[in-house]
Amino acid sequence: MSGGTHGIRHVVWLVLIVLVWTAAQAGARPDGVDMSANIDEHDIAGTSVEKPLRLEPDSTIRVAIELTNNTSDPLEIRHVDLAGHVLGLSFYSYSTAVELTVAPGKSESLRYRLELRGLSGQAVGLIGGELAVYDGSGAAVAAIPVITDVRGSLWSVYGLFGIALAVLTALGIADAALTIARHRLSANRWRRGLRVLAPGLGIGLVFAFTASVARWWVPDTGLWLAFAGVSATVAFLLGYASPTPEPDEELDDDSDDVDENVDEAEPYRFPAEGPKP
CATH class of the missing domain: 2.70.50.30 (Coagulation Factor XIII, subunit A, domain 1)
Structure with a gap:
């Protein structure tokens, strides 16, 4: 599942690179x-x-x-x-x-x-x-x-671009959900927030793509960044404010049983005449 999160992180870098490239290409016209x-x-x-x-x-x-x-x-x-x-x-x-x-x-x-x-x-x-x-x-x-x-096809280059975003976002959500279910979230609030930030970013990008394909409005770069920024911020805050995960009780119980068995075990004593050759 970690591959999904890494994929969405690549999308983040793509957005940043595109913004820099767009700014560089915006030359003055005569x-x-x-x-x-x-x-x-x-x-x-x-x-x-x-x-x-x-x-x-x-x-x-x-x-x-x-x-x-x-x-x-x-x-x-x-x-x-x-x-x-x-x-x-x-x-x-x-x-x-x-x-x-x-x-x-x-x-x-x-x-x-x-x-x-x-x-x-x-x-x-x-x-x-x-x-x-x-x-x-x-x-x-x-x-x-x-x-x-x-009036093109959903299987066009732009359509496949949106489908890829949706797949990566779904993988990121599944990875975050599995981590939460297994109580694997970090005890550090900032790390918990960053762990769920990537799926939130993906949700915003997918929503903007859906708005374009459904012909609700034209998602220009500003709208894409606005949706992605809002959803990523909400996801980060949810992760940051989530309860600090506690150690797994079953693991604690198993470790206590092991300790009790070790304490109850009687040490072996050799006979008085010593060990036999």
């Missing part, structure tokens, strides 16, 4: 570039949980982008990326190569069709994403956040 876009004639800037952009696997969507270059340099666009992110990780991504140059002070439009091949195996549920345009060096020039309703 100022003075205005972007608007619509997909299937719907403005993606107006997407929300109530009105998400519905993405059907193996369908074709029409993308229209308008860019205004308010800078003093020509703006070269080399590819457009539609991607969905969870905890800083991309679970679906469609990149389209384009060739568009926007002169200073000018506006240009870009229109193309995008086939969503393989989407069913990539993600499912409400996922926050963005439509971004990149220059020749690979730097993001402009982007528009979009909330997508992906």
Whole structure:
């Protein structure tokens, strides 16, 4: 069972690494570039949980982008990326190569069709994403956040990610429950709290994943961390405030019986003439 706890600890480290990576990747984009876009004639800037952009696997969507270059340099666009992110990780991504140059002070439009091949195996549920345009060096020039309703499969990469979280959390809960049932919790309150903290963290992560797949809301990084932090804190406090485990009474009784048998045993005495050769 200890493997389940170790697995959830790895998830904790993954969350921390993702946060650092996301902060490092959040570079400044050029100022003075205005972007608007619509997909299937719907403005993606107006997407929300109530009105998400519905993405059907193996369908074709029409993308229209308008860019205004308010800078003093020509703006070269080399590819457009539609991607969905969870905890800083991309679970679906469609990149389209384009060739568009926007002169200073000018506006240009870009229109193309995008086939969503393989989407069913990539993600499912409400996922926050963005439509971004990149220059020749690979730097993001402009982007528009979009909330997508992906009609994929639970056995997609994102679905399996959530299932793995659920399995690791179940193993962690079973490990903690077995430890409590066997009175193996540490007498130190801090150690008891830390022992049940990992399953609590997993519960929060699984709840956030369930909210995404059930299409209740979009669990962005802030919500994931909020759920995980609250559930981990509650679990830690429960472990910290739990009664100090007492020694097993059956073991004490057995040790007392052994001591009594030792005390009652009569020592062996050799005959007066000494031991026989």
